[in-house]
Amino acid sequence: MDFHQLSSRKPDTSDIAPETVLHEVFGYGEFRPLQGDVIHEIVAGRNALVLMPTGGGKSLCYQVPALVRPGTGVIISPLIALMQDQVAALLQLGVRAAFLNSTMDFQQARDTENALLTGELDLLYCAPERLLQPRTLELMHQASISLFAIDEAHCVSQWGHDFRADYLGLDILAREFAHVPRIALTATADERTRKEIAERLSLTEARHFISGFDRPNIQYRIAPKTNANKQLLDFIKAENQGEAGIVYCLSRNKVEATAKLLCSKGHTALPYHAGLPPEVRAENQERFLREEGVIVVATIAFGMGIDKPDVRFVAHLDLPKSLEAYYQETGRAGRDGNPSVAWMVYGLQDVIKLRQMLEGSAGNDHFKRVERQKLDAMLGLCEITTCRRQALLRYFGDTLETPCGNCDTCLIPPQTWDGSVAVQKALSCVYRTGQRFGVNYLIDVLRGSENERIRQSGHQVVSTFGIGADMSASDWKSVFRQLVANGHLRADPEGYGALQLTESCRPLLKGEVPVQLRKDPVVKAKKGTSQGSRIKEQITDQVGWDALRACRKALADEQGVPPYVIFHDTTLFEILERRPANLAELGDISGIGAAKLERYGEAFLKTLSELGSVAPQAD
Template structure:
């Protein structure tokens, strides 16, 4: 069957979008990508989470003859992905290691009989000769390689099995391929293209901006208490994700939240596999749960109503941070990305890099990632602008920086930049004198006690009150000195050494001590968190997606119906309808199936399956 012409492909694509998915128009960039792939072209797509990447291969798979084969690393989520497609009337299946022989044979038979629109595979299955022979026996509409950044050793989620995917083009050279990712710097972008042999494909790069997410980074004081205040004051009853660095921290934070009345679940690689799967399923299927997790959780999480992502520890890279925060607000509604960040985070990350396995080049790569993350935390400029510039969108970032995005903490309550040269010299002089005069090295706490002139037991034990630098720093408080040391570490004017995190000078230290280099430091504005919080509240109150008070009871009744239907079918609630769709229904109160069909997100299959139930709920 010949490929459709561009005009007919566009018409077909728009008809499928409306009939199957229930949307009236494409988002920016989608139509061009879909038309290109429908016509048989290869594509590499960089589009932020929530930007509608899935439609870019799902619609071409429905239009082109054959089955669309989707390569995805998300084995634990394939069942939910397939359930969501089937709810739309799309014939979908998957093959992975969780299935028994009979289940696999059933899916294989459906594929060979031409009864599947989409077939999801884990990348390791494409290394099996049996899978390759199976695909040889059926018509393939396209290959979609999801989470394509997993092919990059420069990226943060490297998966060795992805390296074999270049063989797809060699075995099926006439089948179009589309590789997609939400996270790629220029280096990662280039590596994806090279490793998947997509240099000659069309590259589509959408804006990485997520304007509905408010980015906030706060000084770490009592992080669990700070998190609890955030949840109680801004996100009561909301679904969200809390990321922690260690398994122990995950469990302690989840217990703390539960003890304080927040429904929270833990998730990390050390938990029993059954419990992990059960907690993930609950988070996806129930409303208002908080998942406390290591970064083992989250890739591919399709839950659209995650209202916040919080980090209690510093992420290792901007890529990781951006991907994790992008799991908030996939439905486009106002959401929060919140990070508590402090001196100990910098010390710990530097120690982890120094102790990491691999060669010097690997450690340098990790250090480069961390430096960019620290620069984001310490900036006095728009955080959104810095993220955009990091991903190679400097022009858009510069525009944001000039005008201000109006939805990050540095734009809502700009911090001051101050000349910290003298303060830096005092810290560096203290480290220098301990090292040169006493042959001793200590961590930040001892340095600060010396600067403040505190006669602590350790100061008296080592007679540090006899040093000439003792008590020369009383103009700053302890917390302010911790901020100075944190920023000196971030600027590589101080180094961390050894398992105890002692401080040492760097080549740049000499320039500061020799008065050849000035040091600009960030002063966090007082009441920054409260100001951002008030702005967040006012934005939510003014948001056009919010409902008038009289519509709220109806919205909650629709959510209760949806929860019951989802439980009965054993699928996540968003598979039935997204919150945004229920909000529009509650606002417009359609009185007939014809009126309901005009609501965004109500396609033909869902109208037939759930339409009368929705109308009955409205009529109660």
């Protein structure tokens, strides 16, 4: 890597205002809410804890100060793929960036270390385990460091869904580099997690910047699971044909099967899970980033820090364990601010499986109690009859005054019904059959099925046999799902799937309190229009759009980077709409900084000219 060549690409930013760096290097006219305040805090040499939603512009909060302050900004990042993605994007901007990780050979690592020591780097990305090595810490002491940025800071929380033990050692930065400002950033943290981040990273005295958690461009939809594969295929075909997306599954086998199913239906779908060889995972992630319209089917191991802006949907075929996990995973959709969908189906077996996993875990009572609360909050979002976005934001301490108008419960308000009697029948059936059977058997008893298993058990003579024949099996599944979700029934902790009564069901069983149940919808939620239409729906010149995308793809292939690293779709769309006639006009478009204008400007102007959309320039 020729660091001297990189150095010549970047304008001298020393003693320059952050706003100038934002415009000249990154091509943006102004900071987003809170960005400017955070950046000025770090430039002044003070510490900060920053919570911003995914796509809210967290990276600029440390990248701009690293370019303004003397020395090298060191960014602690948990994933190799994230480092490589960010460095590739920064190099395109003319910024002197590099990473230190296990993918490098000895000479590459030595070259990077020398570049740090000689002041030829603006930003250096490093994994926490690499940073904490004595050799690396010694290197940091010898170098001029402008700041330390701890990305994905929620990884330090032992109560979080992405806990990483190496993050616990990062408190050493406060002790050994007290004069260097530190900034911790995350998109996902409730009040408990925020407090833990501040304590473990010695940021209790730092200023905390908490942006709103709302992602208004994401439409939230949750539906009962009937035939998950068909539901997924119908959803993609109806709304996301040819679009990039992520599908999350709980098990590796399900990941493989779902990817194979999608491929058989003509989609480009790739599996991603920890059981695949590292080279296969790396190749699949690379294809997802570089190619158009790729769907990744993955376990939760995929996606942290992925900067791909045009993910149009995130689908869950299994229930996440917490709202933190759900929020972070769905947040990988629509980073470009354009309309996207967070789609999920869930059913009774999801609830039973997660509750069994929780109770069977090796955690102590306190751990299990916290995890139960997190799962209950997740289930509450699924069964809610009011605005999902309001409930989601409320969990993170944020507020939305009025219903969002862009979630399924706002678009098609769910109906409720008086389920008091049905609940009594269901609970009584669990009791009368000895609390030893699963939901399908219980439904057969309630509906009066004369099958061999019931005859062998002798349950055709219990008082609850046949008393639920007036309701369908799917209606009864909905009743049992809501009873388990609300904690009135629990799955057998031994793992056999039998449903058992809990203490909270007593007043329901006695009919002492009325019970309102959610009626499962039978129609698919319509797409919302409150947040505008997608870019592809706004294009009036398809030939021009395809030509600009082809130009971008050719440049990306030539540079060996994903297309969005050249320009985001929003920038490309603005080029198409404004039809700039020269470099000065092109440079006024958001997302085009000085380095990109110099590097790619003529190619895009030539493409527009060939389309006949730019008038010949006067001499």
